[in-house]
Amino acid sequence: VASYTTVILGYCREGMLDEALGILAEMVESGEEPNLVTFNVLLDGFCKAGDVKRAEGLFGKMEDHDLVSYTTMIDGYCKVGQTEEAIRLMNEMHVKGMVPNVYTYSAMISGFCQKNSLGEAVRLLEEMRGRGIVGKAFMYNSVLDGISKVGDLDQAMQIFEKMRESGCKPDTFTYTILIYGHCMKARMNEAIALFHEMLQIGCKPDNVVASALVSCLSKASMHKEAKSIIHILLAKGFSPD
RNA sequence: UAUAUUGGCCUC
Secondary structure, eight states, rough: OHHHHHHHHHHHHTTTHHHHHHHHHHHTTTTTTOOHHHHHHHHHHHHHOOOOHHHHHHHHHSSOHHHHHHHHHHHHHHHHTOHHHHHHHHHHHHHHHHHOOHHHHHHHHHHHHHHTTTHHHHHHHHHHEEEEHHOHHHHHHHHHHHHHHHHHHHHHHHHHHHHHHHHHOOOOHHHHHHHHHHHHHOOOHHHHHHHHOOOOOOOOHHHHHHHHHHHHHHEEEHHHHHHHHHHHHHHOOOOOO
């Protein structure tokens, strides 16, 4: 079973679904029973090939579904913007007593962020934290990015706080988003403070944060501050640009 | 076996 499934997985990743199904048929003929993993692989294969309908059909025919089956379908729906369907599955899981994990929330949150349904995304982050699940930085980043671009830096900072409290470590992307957001709101001191905080917690600055902050400071005619940032960066071995 | 258009400038 495992070797057949591996071959099916390979074809699915190449987008060769017909071949994958051929192996499945061969498998059944030889008397091997496909298991849940085999079906989950196919579900994902159909979704990734852009055929969510077909995945849905298979999902409906499957006798049992585990967390991976649900998460795979949820991701498939989210990727094509069908967040209502994804939510429907979330509810179905809930009824069955299944608990979503980081993968499930990640799929849902990026789905909502793509649709700019930031409120829903924030709600899910809260729900996730409520369950004691520690999210990944990128999950927060996409939400923080959306909120910052709308100019709601106060809310962004609140979420940032919750993020850290929950044990999720911000990365360079997180800081870039927030630093740039503050710059756009002309809150230069906050931006500078975040930059220092970033260094303090051992988060490495890169040329993106560097140029974002320095160019914003320059535009604001804060040349002294810009210089001081440049000096810090040079001391860290950055090439000037 | 499932989650990563998450960042500045430039270009478009």
